[in-house]
Amino acid sequence: MDRRKRGTKLLGRGRECALLDQLIVAVRMGESRVLVVHGAPGVGKSALLEYTESTATGMRVLRAAGVESEMELAFATLHQLCAPLLDRLENLPVPQRDALQTVFGMRGGASPERFLVGLAVLSLLSDASEGGPLLCVVDDAQWMDRASAQVLGFVARRLLAESVALVFGSREWGQDLLGLPELEVTGLKAADAHALLDSVTHVRIDQDIRDRFVAETRGNPLALLELPRELAVTQVAGGSGHLDADTLPSRIERSFLARIDGLPEQTRLLLLIAAAEPVGDPSLVWRAAERLGVTPATVLASGTDGLLEFDVRVIFRHPLVRSAVYGSAKEEDRRAVHLALAEVTDARADPDRRAWHLASATAAPDESVAAELERVAGRAQARGGLAAAAAFLQRSVALTIDPSRRAERALTAADAGLRAGDIEAARRFAGIAERNAQDEFQRVRAHLVRGHITFATGFNNEAPLMLLTAAQRLEPFDMDLARETYFIAWASASFGAGNRDSLMAISRAMRELPAPEGGPRALDLVLEGYALLITDGRSAALPTLRRAKEALTDHPVQDLLKWGWAACGVSALLWEDRIMPDTPARAVEAVRTAGALSELPLYLHSLGIPISLSGDFAAAAALVAQADAVADATGVPMTRHTELLLTAMRGREAEAEALIAATIEEAGASGQLNGVASAQWAAAVLYNGLARYGLALPAAQATTRSANVIVSQWALPELVEAAARTGDDTAARGALEGLADAAEPCDTDWAQGILARCRALVSDDDAADGLYREAIERLGRTILRPELARAHLLYGEWLRRDRRRAEARIHLRTAYEMFVSIGMEAFAERARRELLATGETVRKRRNGTSTSDELTAQERQIALLVRDGLSNPEVGARLFLSPRTVEWHLRKIFTKLGISSRRQLGDALIPVTST
Incomplete structure (x- = not known):
């Protein structure tokens, strides 16, 4: 009788069933x-999955199984x-x-x-669980196609309050299921193993031999059920049928093969057809069998010794x-x-x-x-099955004899x-193509x-030169492709892992390009x-950069998706504070709309930097959280540029130092010099805020030597x-000269305000x-509140040292209030100490003390x-x-904030300043 119908506990599996x-x-x-649910072949994983289904009375049950021969077909298990x-x-x-609809082949796109x-x-x-609890069972998960495994691994990590169970049965851990809750299934205990062995042996066996048989099978239920069939009665009774636990699966296979060898030729051929047909479609199996001369009536009359069943699906x-x-065929x-x-x-229907x-x-x-494989590779790629497309193309290369076509297909397969x-x-x-x-x-x-491979496998100075x-x-051959490659080479050298020599070499080569046609x-x-x-x-570049800025305002989305991450620096180089967020904001929306989520963290961080510089720390923190959620979901490693700057500007020393040190270690080990530069810049900001200038100095010096021009x-x-x-007057004046070269040609309040302050x-x-007065006036016309607050602080410090205490208090108090409202704790403390030195009484204050602080x-x-x-x-689409x-979280949020509706969130989330 079917275990799913019985619904009874399995022999020796009380803990697992509970x-x-x-x-x-x-x-x-x-x-x-x-x-x-994982364990060795035959240990009982499928039986436990069937038991789970049997207990899910009244629940909707969805089933799927990975098939070894189907592993190259994208989204097959998911479908x-x-x-x-x-x-x-x-x-x-x-x-x-x-x-x-696209990945399931229901539409183009x-x-x-x-x-x-x-x-x-x-x-x-x-959505399906709205009508009642849902149980999803995926057996033989080790044979899922990669696209399905990635998607289901993603889903498994995001289930929380949906009344959905997702249960996998797998021989071993696939990388896409790592870290998920697990149940390891091992062999039966001795008493249960003996009971199972007794159920399939009908001769008297010496107790010592029985014990050895149970020990050698390690209590594997399938081995206990099947291997006695393989061994002769005298072998079982006499103990001459030795087992090796390390080769147990192959012994079980040989047991099955012994049964297969005893079947008629047409039955064996039918088994081979069913083994090669991954869908388990009886109609397909029978039609293929008829083409090979297999008569259904003959096969069914002789039976398959219980090895194969025909129902809604063909089941081994x-x-x-x-x-x-x-x-064995x-x-x-x-x-x-x-x-x-x-x-x-x-x-x-199924190309x-x-x-x-x-x-x-x-x-x-x-x-x-080979040509047919090439065509279906294109179809698989259009459906998002990159791994399947690669597999089809690789097989296509193997079947191609013409060298030119072989090279073309190998190039496509490499990409x-x-x-x-x-x-x-x-x-x-790529080597075959060469x-x-x-x-x-x-x-x-x-x-x-090869250049793209080098760039993708870790930022190092080899990639920019290869791309050059x-x-x-x-x-x-292709000037448009050449220009795009130059651009990626330049960006990899400046924003990735290059040095100033490689950046200069690439830039000189770019200057020699002919004017583009049209x-x-x-x-x-x-x-x-x-x-x-x-x-x-800078002066020579400004006119062209300004034209680029205008062109980027309405540039096609597809181009932004390809190289917008590198174009986000144009407004920063022009010191245009108000438009600096525009290009990354457009790119973020374009990436979201296109579903190119693996690239989203990069653009979120590109947007988070100008948001942080404007002093909107709450918005910047939200972008960091979104980037973290996406990076966690996609598994794409990302240098945490915004979080570095945000944590440094907040001035929380222990937290910032830990993040900076970890980034320098990790980015340095992988050759991501841009990450190191961002961390050093953050350190300079942090230590200036803490008035630990001796530590800020080397960090800033190291950053200014970076190839990252921004x-x-x-x-x-x-x-x-x-x-x-x-x-250190020499270092100060040298840095000021560099700043003048960068800022003086740009007639913006940001550039001129920072230059005047310095x-x-x-x-x-x-x-x-x-x-100082010019700096305050100019920076007051920008959106950069932290820079304005720092101008007030520096001016107040200067006034106090000039013994103009009354004037100093005005600017120091302004700086203090601004720092507190923004959330720049270290700079606020620096301003507070200066106020105390003027004779003013001031207590520590901090920003954002409200019930909203209780939120995770x-x-x-x-x-x-x-x-x-x-x-x-x-919200769910943004946060995966x-x-x-989302509704489940909102109920908790409302409880913590003491509100009852979405409309009340605006007031509840307004930070409250306390003294």
């Missing part, structure tokens, strides 16, 4: 649960799981609905990112049966079976599987099959492998792929402006202040007073987004949560 019972109870109570819910797609937000697909599946499961006794059948028999399956697979069967049926190079994250495969196929290249264009494109070489070699695009203007900045200086520019004011306060620090008394970081982020008018689905989980 845990699964608790899981079902929790889901019935409105919670979500995830569990990975199995979600197919019963596709009638609910209309309930999803349009971008999520489109993403799922651009390839969605897998994280958008993951969010769509999360929303789909959440155990996955080891499938692998035993397929692995002759190569020519496997090819014949795959050819028959290809012939009966609908080319329009991927048909092409894969054709490839498996082909022993020698075959251009028609697909790189984008799928398979770096070793990308390198291998060896088979028939012309210089193919060779240079292979070199370009590729760009130069591309010029005769007039310059925004990319061309940014490219020219950046090159001029390095080769000829961070090194922003570190100059920190260096002037630290050097002036430590009495000049005042190194000027005599007569000039300093006027310069995620709760505050949700509250801010809801306050700004976003709906639950919109289901709408139900």
